[in-house]
Amino acid sequence: xxxxxxxxxxxxxxxxxxxxxxxxxxxxxxxxxxxxxxxxxxxxxxxxxxxxxxxxxxxxxxxxxxxxxxxxxxxxxxxxxxxxxxxxxxxxxxxxxxxxxxxxxxxxxxxxxxxxxxx
Amino acid sequence: xxxxxxxxxxxxxxxxxxxxxxxxxxxxxxxxxxxxxxxxxxxxxxxxxxxxxxxxxxxxxxxxxxxxxxxxxxxxxxxxxxxxxxxxxxxxxxxxxxxxxxxxxxxxxxxxxxxxxxxxxxxxxxxxxxxxxxxxxxxxxxxxxxxxxxxxxxxxxxxxxxxxxxxxxxxxxxxxxxxxxxxxxxxxxxxxxxxxxxxxxxxxxxxxxxxxxxxxxxxxxxxxxxxxxxxxxxxxxxxxxxxxxxxxxxxxxxxxxxxxxxxxxxxxxxxxxxxxxxxxxxxxxxxxxxxxxxxxxxxxxxxxxxxxxxxxxxxxxxxxxxxxxxxxxxxxxxxxxxxxxxxxxxxxxxxxxxxxxxxxxxxxxxxxxxxxx
Numbered sequence: 224x225x226x227x228x229x230x231x232x233x234x235x236x237x238x239x240x241x242x243x244x245x246x247x248x249x250x251x252x253x254x255x256x257x258x259x260x261x262x263x264x265x266x267x268x269x270x271x272x273x274x275x276x277x278x279x280x281x282x283x284x285x286x287x288x289x290x291x292x293x294x295x296x297x298x299x300x301x302x303x304x305x306x307x308x309x310x311x312x313x314x315x316x317x318x319x320x321x322x323x324x325x326x327x328x329x330x331x332x333x334x335x336x337x338x339x340x341x342x
Numbered sequence: 343x344x345x346x347x348x349x350x351x352x353x354x355x356x357x358x359x360x361x362x363x364x365x366x367x368x369x370x371x372x373x374x375x376x377x378x379x380x381x382x383x384x385x386x387x388x389x390x391x392x393x394x395x396x397x398x399x400x401x402x403x404x405x406x407x408x409x410x411x412x413x414x415x416x417x418x419x420x421x422x423x424x425x426x427x428x429x430x431x432x433x434x435x436x437x438x439x440x441x442x443x444x445x446x447x448x449x450x451x452x453x454x455x456x457x458x459x460x461x462x463x464x465x466x467x468x469x470x471x472x473x474x475x476x477x478x479x480x481x482x483x484x485x486x487x488x489x490x491x492x493x494x495x496x497x498x499x500x501x502x503x504x505x506x507x508x509x510x511x512x513x514x515x516x517x518x519x520x521x522x523x524x525x526x527x528x529x530x531x532x533x534x535x536x537x538x539x540x541x542x543x544x545x546x547x548x549x550x551x552x553x554x555x556x557x558x559x560x561x562x563x564x565x566x567x568x569x570x571x572x573x574x575x576x577x578x579x580x581x582x583x584x585x586x587x588x589x590x591x592x593x594x595x596x597x598x599x600x601x602x603x604x605x606x607x608x609x610x611x612x613x614x615x616x617x618x619x620x621x622x623x624x625x626x627x628x629x630x631x632x633x634x635x636x637x638x639x640x641x642x643x644x645x646x647x648x649x650x651x652x653x654x655x656x657x658x659x660x661x662x663x664x665x666x667x668x669x670x671x672x673x674x675x676x677x678x679x680x681x682x683x684x685x686x687x688x689x690x691x692x693x694x695x696x697x698x699x700x701x702x703x704x705x706x707x708x709x710x711x712x713x714x715x
Contacts, residue, residue, distance in 0.1 A: 253378055254377050256379075257639050277640065280378070301639075
């Protein structure tokens with residue numbers, strides 16, 4: 224698993240990458256009450272605003288970590304946004320992307336580097 | 343952030359694991375480890391303890407209560423003279439344009455008036471009163487904390503410290519010993535629930551708060567849930583839903599201006615902006631504050647522009663408070679719309695992230711009030 228400095232986690236699953244946000248992020252955001260997921264089939268570029276999440280406090284954008292095609296989104300999360308708080312690296316995943324350039328993964332942090340980042 | 347002020351309960355907040363944020367110049371708890379959603383629900387179901395010591399407590403003293411009341415009525419369009427002893431009323435300072443300078447609570451405490459104002463406005467309010475009130479003294483109370491105990495079990499909890507708390511009705515005030523300390527208690531709050539606000543000497547505040555928190559049904563509640571609770575209760579937040587550019591009638595606050603101060607009343611007018619406010623009470627205002635329920639799931643917050651039709655060019659109003667209502671279980675908001683386009687049940691459109699999304703104009707409050715009248 225890899226991590227972005229924006230507190231996303233990226234988990235390879237066959238030729239796809241599953242994307243969500245870390246427990247550190249959900250703790251900082253507080254209770255999440257709304258998640259707007261991208262359309263399945265959408266093509267995104269790295270750093271495109273791809274997901275909107277709203278906590279009780281504020282709205283935040285989640286950026287696409289990679290170029291690629293959105294192949295699946297977590298409909299259960301849209302139905303129950305609290306999943307992102309309850310199980311951020313499991314049932315609280317956001318979307319699965321088919322990367323067009325898998326080497327973009329190389330620039331991201333490994334777990335030790337991410338843990339160092341969040342102190 | 344070292345210049346932020348601290349309330350007398352600051353160390354307790356840190357011990358409780360609060361997340362602290364700057365608010366109106368104070369370092370305040372926005373939430374505790376329980377989190378906003380659970381804190382909100384706990385207050386609606388049991389009892390929540392809030393630190394509201396940042397708010398301004400001010401004593402107005404004249405030759406007697408009537409002298410102080412008469413003086414204060416020059417700045418506040420409320421029947422203060424007719425307020426019974428040991429009773430409290432909601433009110434506001436108005437300006438010459440009929441706008442609201444701050445909203446407040448005022449209490450008849452026998453030989454003086456206790457005014458409680460918003461933290462962000464308190465310096466201006468004190469200056470305003472000091473400059474314009476004649477024949478009275480204006481004394482900021484700087485040595486007391488202010489706690490709010492809110493929720494359906496608040497009565498049981500406070501009565502465990504002093505049985506007389508249970509005998510108070512909504513908007514009664516009393517001086518009650520709690521924990522051996524003389525406290526100024528009112529049966530009021532900002533959540534839509536039954537409850538109390540308790541002014542306690544700063545040196546005794548933490549011990550009283552800890553005693554209240556030791557009750558199994560009481561949890562500490564931060565400013566985050568305070569905001570979602572008051573929004574569901576349809577209560578205005580100064581600087582957002584009301585400000586110097588909103589009149590009492592626009593804000594739906596005519597009820598706070600009693601008959602004695604209205605046209606034809608025994609002490610009609612005589613406050614700043616009366617020439618604007620009194621005709622509006624009689625004839626209505628061009629716009630009004632309404633409740634709004636987004637038809638989708640996305641919260642719409644302060645500043646979202648409102649349109650009559652999905653493709654209109656010009657907005658007709660905007661949201662002044664909005665977010666997620668944990669008890670409602672969905673997004674809620676308040677905002678201003680032209681009175682002619684503000685009928686309950688009407689659909690309007692809010693612009694969110696470039697999309698126009700529908701909202702339904704809804705009655706306020708969103709959750710029923712549970713006051714003990």
